[in-house]
Amino acid sequence: MKLVRLLILFVAFPALAQQGGMWIPSLLQGMNEKEMKSLGMKMSVQDIYDVNHSSLKDAVPQFNGGCTSEVISSQGLLLTNHHCGFGEIQSHSTVEHDYLTNGFWAMSQAEELPNPDLEVTFIVRIEDVTTKVLEGTQAIDEKARVQKIQQNIASLTKTLPKEAWQENSIRTFYEGNQYMLFVTESFKDVRLVGAPPSSIGKFGNDTDNWVWPRHTGDFSLFRIYADKSNRPAAYSKDNVPYKPKYFFPVSVKGVKENDFTLVFGYPGRTTEYLPSVAIDQLVTVLNPAKIEIREAALKVADGFMRKDKAIKIQYAAKYASIANYWKKWIGETTGLKKTNAVAIKKAQEKEFMARVQKAGKQAEYGNLLADFEKNYKAIEQYSLARDYFTEVALRNTELLTTAYRLYQLELVFKNKGAQAFTDRRENMIATLTEIYKDFNKNVDEKVFEQLIELYGTKMPKQFVPAAIAGADYKKLTAEVYGQSKLTSLDGVKELLAGDPAAAIARLNADKGYQLLKAMAETQTEKVMPKYDELNLQIAALQRTYMKVILELSPKEARIFPDANSTLRVTYGKVKGYEPKDATYYEPVTYLGGVLEKYIPGDYEYDVPQKLIDLYNKKDFGQYGEKGKMPVCFIGTNHTTGGNSGSPAIDAKGNLIGLNFDRVWEGTMSDVYYDPSICRNIMVDMRYVLFIIDKFAGATHLVNEMKVVK
Known part of the structure; x- marks a missing residue:
């Protein structure tokens, strides 16, 4: 093979x-x-x-x-x-x-x-299945290609041999240039x-x-x-x-x-093979925004945890999870600057283009880097808006995260009907019962106050809902945490009780839910369609870029x-x-x-x-x-x-x-x-x-x- x-x-x-x-x-x-x-x-x-x-x-x-x-x-x-x-x-x-x-x-x-x-999951065996996954994907557009690959993977996952207690999983490598089957068993x-x-x-x-x-x-x-x-x-x-x-x-x-x-x-x-323009965007735009959001959330949580042992236990795992990547992003940004990574990537790209030219592939691949530049510039505001929504609504403010789960439940009702809503509701309540064990209204309210202001003032303006843009953020916070039922498990159960249509009506009357829904709908309608379109184009470019690196790199290269x-x-x-001049760390x-x-x-x-x-x-x-x-x-x-x-x-x-x-x-x-x-x-x-x-x-x-x- x-x-x-x-x-x-x-x-x-x-x-x-x-x-x-x-x-x-x-x-x-x-x-x-x-x-x-x-x-x-x-x-x-x-x-x-x-x-x-x-x-x-x-x-x-x-x-x-x-x-x-x-x-x-x-x-x-x-x-x-x-x-x-x-x-x-x-x-x-x-x-x-x-x-x-x-x-x-x-x-x-x-x-x-x-x-x-x-x-825990063990690997039983690994096999190359690239040819089978890519079957039927030639000479079709990118969207159709992605769909065909997904269909092939779904079919192969079901039909490739394994024992009854094992699972098949197919993963992509080299940006879609190779596919491997992993046969696993989970205990x-x-x-x-x-x-x-x-x-x-x-x-x-x-x-x-x-x-x-x-x-x-x-x-x-x-x-x-x-x-x-x-x-x-x-x-x-x-x-x-x-x-x-x-x-x-x-x-x-x-x-x-x-x-x-x-x-x-x-x-x-x-993402070792990103072009220089992507790394520059990471260092100057995306990482700084995420760092600022998590820093604000951590400062609030730390203040409460130092004063109250019960809160310290409640928030220990959550705090560690938030802090982990906050500090990582700071180090990553510092390291990329210190090692001059953008300049080195540009030098590699110059060498790459020289190989393209030497191979006579200028007509096929000569515009790759220019296309990267154009698409990363176009996607920047959408990527930033996506990060703000993810960090504020889905990861660091628990009331909004709960509201988003309920928003997804409303979509189930709209798309699949009352029975599907009823079936999903019980699982939702069971999940939220575990979540609310470690929820503290006072902590979350102060986190919300800090983060919603960042959302309203630092998010690209065209993606800020009217309810947040230019608001009095202290007043908005007091209203949400004073009026919303989402500050307690009993409140959520009250909102979801009874007839599905009535539950949806109660949800839409809730102040906290209304705010999240406005944020989510803005993402769904204004951010994600364009983000997905541009990201698909970037993924196709990255796959081609990787393919050319594999083809044109010298034999002694290591990819x-x-x-x-x-x-x-x-x-x-x-x-x-040696992290800096005149400093050496023993191992x-x-x-x-x-x-x-x-x-x-x-x-x-x-x-x-x-x-x-x-x-x-x-x-x-x-x-x-x-x-x-x-x-x-x-x-x-x-x-x-x-x-x-x-x-x-x-x-x-x-x-x-x-x-x-x-x-x-x-x-x-x-x-x-x-x-x-x-x-x-x-x-x-x-x-x-x-x-x-x-x-x-x-x-x-x-x-x-x-x-x-």
Whole structure:
């Protein structure tokens, strides 16, 4: 089967070509294997990915659709980040049993806590299905092409072979130039086993997020359960621990600079092949708007959380979620400016056009970059309006987010009738019952007041509804939160009760709902049609641009597909870096650094007394190194969101760390990877075992693992 070449063009950094790249694990033979061997890898690529025998990929499931995890025992013990399991830890926490503050450790399997709706998904096999997906797509317009591809994918997903308990999923690569089939199996009985207190698992909290040096024990433990045939099953007390095809040995040997590292996981989204005009728009227009909105929301929430413990528990996960990308966008923008990414992209584009000309393809591809320029200029105001609506209405103001859910329910009534409305209503109420458990009217009202003013004053004027444009925003906020039924679950139930037509009438009389509906209808009627039209044109250009890069790049180039939440391998080395002149960061941090940052009682930098005692006694067990306790290390692995919880693996396939972050100066690696400053951050497995064993006393969990010395 013909495979697209996996290469990448690094015009600016040819000497460092072995750094960077997110590679499909089934396609590592050849160039990638040679590179990994040259970096020190002792395994074969069959050890990493094999369909017929157990391999590393069999121990790396996706965790709940957004993170990565790894199996570390023959009894289905699962390791991921604390922040990946945070929602589950929070859901089991109360003021009386505050597992966020105090941690949780199941001292037997009977004490492990079930988690409804949590699942982990394993990859069974990966196949190239490009020819089948693109069948019948030649010589038709772009809209028809997209529809035909969707039809082909839907048909193939249903008909391609798999076991009854498995699923087929087809994903696009290289901007639609390649399609791969992923056969998966998902386990839905996943129980919480252990989590350190947040003073370890979130040490440094939002201040240290995306920052090095780092001292965070960002890990949590779960266990996969299966039916008695070792197959996926819904939660049942009769289920038994899953017997994995493969699990990782855990190394306590430690790391040193220039050691080989391989990170396996599910990176979410990168756009490495954007043209310079797109990056410039990101840096100067789109990121600044999103940063400002989230900064305002975070400031309000932080003020309430510092004063009220109950609110702190309610909003802990939400605050962390909002803060994560707020800080990431700041670092990304800074990094793109610092590395002169726009200028470097322009230089690459000049080289690209020279290759087009040399190949005699000027007539076919000579206008590509000019067309990018025209379309990105045209879409800018629509993209900005879309971001404002998404950030204000759908992500950061809970009353508006709830109203949008109800707006979708009204559309169900209009499009499908009363019965469909009634069927959907019960599910909606069940969903909102969970949401309102962590809703606080006072917090949300102050967030709304800040964000609705930004919406009214910073959104492109032609897309601001009359109810918001030029309003007295304090008065508008008081009216909405004083009159709307959406400030409580009982209020929502009252609006939705009884006859569907009457419920819709009550909704449309509600002040909060009216406001959201005006915002949503403006988006639907004025923003999204043109945005979708232009975005379709840009997507077609990007696909052609990618096709030409693949065709015309030299054989020694390295072109990897952008991340799309599918299983990938990235390899590199443990390595420090120089973020600015006369400043060098060592690649490993130690427990002494935790004590240097310690601020008693501070919600970011408090330290448990037992950890202090262990440090003072130097009671590190087999996990210490020359009288010091390693905590975190950094490497040149090319990671992004979705790699949270990814296993960091040594040259022989042993687990040495747990990926959880990137350095702030290098967060622009989603758009442009620069090996001089892009580093991923990993918890050292010695620290993970030290916390489980010496701090928590859960030695039975360490005994369950295969520890390699």
